[in-house]
Amino acid sequence: MPSQTHILTDVENRVWVANFHADAAGTPQLPGDWSITKQTLRGGRSDGVDLIELNNGAFSISILPTRGMGLWKGDCRDVPVGWDSPVKQPVNPTFVDQNDRSGLGWLTGFNELLCRCGLASNGAPGTDTVLDNNGNAIETELTLHGKIANTPAHHVEIEIDEEDGGRLAVTGTIDETSLFGPCLRLTSRVETTVGSNRLLITDTITNLAGQPGELQLLYHTNIGRPFLERGARFAAPIETLAPRDPHASTGIDAFDEYDAPQAGYVEQAFLMELLAGDDGRTTTMLCNSARDRAVSLRFPVSELPCFTLWKNTQSEADGFVTGLEPATNFPNLKTYERQQERVLNLEPGQHYTTHLELSVHTTADEVQQVQSEIDAIQDQAAQRVHRHPIARFLPI
Numbered sequence: 001m002p003s004q005t006h007i008l009t010d011v012e013n014r015v016w017v018a019n020f021h022a023d024a025a026g027t028p029q030l031p032g033d034w035s036i037t038k039q040t041l042r043g044g045r046s047d048g049v050d051l052i053e054l055n056n057g058a059f060s061i062s063i064l065p066t067r068g069m070g071l072w073k074g075d076c077r078d079v080p081v082g083w084d085s086p087v088k089q090p091v092n093p094t095f096v097d098q099n100d101r102s103g104l105g106w107l108t109g110f111n112e113l114l115c116r117c118g119l120a121s122n123g124a125p126g127t128d129t130v131l132d133n134n135g136n137a138i139e140t141e142l143t144l145h146g147k148i149a150n151t152p153a154h155h156v157e158i159e160i161d162e163e164d165g166g167r168l169a170v171t172g173t174i175d176e177t178s179l180f181g182p183c184l185r186l187t188s189r190v191e192t193t194v195g196s197n198r199l200l201i202t203d204t205i206t207n208l209a210g211q212p213g214e215l216q217l218l219y220h221t222n223i224g225r226p227f228l229e230r231g232a233r234f235a236a237p238i239e240t241l242a243p244r245d246p247h248a249s250t251g252i253d254a255f256d257e258y259d260a261p262q263a264g265y266v267e268q269a270f271l272m273e274l275l276a277g278d279d280g281r282t283t284t285m286l287c288n289s290a291r292d293r294a295v296s297l298r299f300p301v302s303e304l305p306c307f308t309l310w311k312n313t314q315s316e317a318d319g320f321v322t323g324l325e326p327a328t329n330f331p332n333l334k335t336y337e338r339q340q341e342r343v344l345n346l347e348p349g350q351h352y353t354t355h356l357e358l359s360v361h362t363t364a365d366e367v368q369q370v371q372s373e374i375d376a377i378q379d380q381a382a383q384r385v386h387r388h389p390i391a392r393f394l395p396i
Helices: 105-109 334-339 364-378
Strands: 004-010 020-023 035-040 050-055 059-064 070-076 079-081 114-119 126-131 137-142 155-161 167-177 183-193 198-207 213-223 233-235 238-243 268-274 281-287 294-300 306-313 320-327 344-346 351-361
Touching: 004 020, 004 050, 020 155, 035 155, 050 155, 050 167, 059 183, 059 198, 070 351, 114 183, 114 198, 126 334, 183 213, 198 213, 198 344, 213 294, 213 334, 213 351, 233 364, 281 320, 281 364, 294 320, 294 364, 344 351, 351 364
Parallel strands: none
Antiparallel strands: 004 155, 020 035, 035 050, 050 059, 059 070, 070 079, 070 114, 114 213, 126 137, 155 167, 167 183, 183 198, 198 351, 213 320, 213 344, 233 281, 238 268, 268 306, 281 294, 294 351, 306 320
């Protein structure tokens, strides 16, 4: 069977498909209990949000082209994957004022399993200094985690291919562009194979401008129950780790362990540099207390050299969640990250590509295999765990 491509959105050519469905019944060359479905949500703050359900028969994921190609919720072998946010439904970016609450308005749409933070900036809100169109230095206010998660895709297509065990993919293209400002394009491909427990996310960011442009990218991967619970554990091959602030220092002895939901819990974050295996990739994992369910991330350290563990085990009603966050930088104010040379600079037309593999494990044997993989990488070197914040990771 030749590869099939279906264009669902193409703004330039005035193409928009309201509803789409494909499965094995209509594609007999590719058997299996797979399907790809597209619909547009109506009502409330979800009005106008395009949702694509990519289901390989074992692992299904809801993709939101309207929200920067974020991954909303998933299900793998009847195990839900994601978290229960106070924001219950996907939010159309029209209803997100990122300047609200002193630059924290991004949080009013935050409920995805995975959302990107970037592209021109991410991290804490605050004041940055840039050059205006006359070459003068001016101050500009940056909002939390940038704009890409609230920018709709202008081109979306799906691919169905019987090669490699049956490949299913959704690709979206999003422009974060402005006159006299950043001109970056994200082309994001979410790919899986029939019957697999994993997704491969390949993102390419291109500088469309005629002059160099800055890039920051962080994958805010958010996990709740049934993986997050009292006794759950985070695992990764750590080279260097430090708490984000003095409050996080109080939890340094249990940075990789989780307690039950606690009303009023104040978030803690830990910044890390991770070791890589022989293939250049590292592996991180969150597993439940019984060690028979887990979510893992694999990615090249050369592409995403910074990692943040975000622990937010507040009450269920307020958002019981932890974040595994590989990135090109730490989520500090961009001004500081630029000083530390962790802001990427792309020449005109230059591309930057990242690869992120997200897998769900639903047996004790699968979880142990991932743990053994992490242990083998950690054997290269002992962990360097700092009990207090360090200047190389954040301003102190």
